[in-house]
Amino acid sequence: MQRPEDKSALNRGHRGNIMVVDDDTMNRRVLRRFLETENYSVAEARGGLEALDLLKHSWFDLVLLDINMPDVDGYQTLATLKLDKRLRDLPVIMVSSLDDLPSVVRCFELGANTYVVKPLSRILLTSRIEACLKKNRLRDWHPEEPRFRVLSGNAPRGS
Secondary structure: OOOOOOOHHHHOOOOEEEEEEOOOHHHHHHHHHHHHHOOEEEEEEOOHHHHHHHHHHOOOOEEEEOOOOOOOOHHHHHHHHHHOOOOOOOOEEEEEOOOOHHHHHHHHHHOOOEEEEOOOOHHHHHHHHHHHHHHHHHHHOOOOOHHHHHHHOOOOOOO
């Protein structure tokens, strides 16, 4: 699935589309409320299978992914996501109550962008989300496009 080309929503204050994947309803609700107050659109998935299904049909700028889930855990979901060439660059922030080094290392080895421990610090979560989205947007930046050549001073004369 391709990223939508219409960026007008971002210009109106919309900061991006985030999927929250957690089997705990309260955790999903808390994250949804917080993210919506930060001007993100939020979709929820109750587990890994539901998340992977949603990713087949919808575009997201970032995924917040819990580890401990009953159907397909966060490790398996992350591994599957990163093997899909359409989704491998999708930023994933692991959000878990697991605070042990082996869990964190395993997530990074599987391709997670960062790891945040529950209970969540809003300031830390916000900074991690913003950093992931900024990095992704910079990666998507194509300086060879004429509009970027003008900005960078590399445009042909007369542009």
